[in-house]
Amino acid sequence: xxxxxxxxxxxxxxxxxxxxxxxxxxxxxxxxxxxxxxxxxxxxxxxxxxxxxxxxxxxxxxxxxxxxxxxxxxxxxxxxxxxxxxxxxxxxxxxxxxxxxxxxxxxxxxxxxxxxxxxxxxxxxxxxxxxxxxxxxxxxxxxxxxxxxxxxxxxxxxxxxxxxxxxxxxxxxxxxxxxxxxxxxxxxxxxxxxxxxxxxxxxxxxxxxxxxxxxxxxxxxxxxxxxxxxxxxxxxxxxxxxxxxxxxxxxxxxxxxxxxxxxxxxxxxxxxx
Numbered sequence: 001x002x003x004x005x006x007x008x009x010x011x012x013x014x015x016x017x018x019x020x021x022x023x024x025x026x027x028x029x030x031x032x033x034x035x036x037x038x039x040x041x042x043x044x045x046x047x048x049x050x051x052x053x054x055x056x057x058x059x060x061x062x063x064x065x066x067x068x069x070x071x072x073x074x075x076x077x078x079x080x081x082x083x084x085x086x087x088x089x090x091x092x093x094x095x096x097x098x099x100x101x102x103x104x105x106x107x108x109x110x111x112x113x114x115x116x117x118x119x120x121x122x123x124x125x126x127x128x129x130x131x132x133x134x135x136x137x138x139x140x141x142x143x144x145x146x147x148x149x150x151x152x153x154x155x156x157x158x159x160x161x162x163x164x165x166x167x168x169x170x171x172x173x174x175x176x177x178x179x180x181x182x183x184x185x186x187x188x189x190x191x192x193x194x195x196x197x198x199x200x201x202x203x204x205x206x207x208x209x210x211x212x213x214x215x216x217x218x219x220x221x222x223x224x225x226x227x228x229x230x231x232x233x234x235x236x237x238x239x240x241x242x243x244x245x246x247x248x249x250x251x252x253x254x255x256x257x258x259x260x261x262x263x264x265x266x267x268x269x270x271x272x273x
Contacts, residue, residue, distance in 0.1 A: 050171045054180050057193055058166065061200050063158050063229055063256075068092045070157075070254040077246040086112070091260050092154055095119075099262045116264055119150045125267065132270045147186065159220065159232050161203045163187045177201070199223055199230055215240055226256060 076083040091099040098117040116123040124133040165184045172179040178193045192202040207214040220232035233251040
């Protein structure tokens, strides 16, 4: 169960958010900290053209697919130090299911656990402890106080930015970057896009409750083109509050829109939890 929490739940658990709605949060999100003097700030009311341009770029950066499979090397580090390397074999059918098998190279590539996620439920099979954990999506939402769902998890894996609201946007431009700030009920999201290739370089999620001081940074690197789709093959997720979590994802193999066979079977004699 521990590694599943590291890869998914820990990321979301560090965001126990309060709800707030204010355009000031967007303005603050794009306030220059280390930007150049030539940076230009606009809001939706200032420039409809720039807002529409930003929406177009975000749309082009959204990966549309029917199915997805990948082999991902995971490097995980928290406040206690680096964890053993893991390899995740992932199969996904959009809006339907996520299937993940985690193996540990240090244990001769032994399967550590298997995860099966649908719109309604999460099933974790812990091969080491010989246990099965059944949880509803609603239970995990209440546990983490985060409105994540199957779509959010699939977007996180495939590389689409999460928690975006294109109806509440503000723009800042520099010579090299387009910076888009969006606001949801739970998050401020600051997305940095390179103007050289119009690809997402970075996404920063901030807790709307400044007392919580919780942040998640998503970095996207080493883009490859697969059937015309730009795909970031190296990513880093860094979450910080009182505890820190650093997850590096190196996609060794990946395929879109191939016919997938996803089998769901429960081993006998495993203890239910």
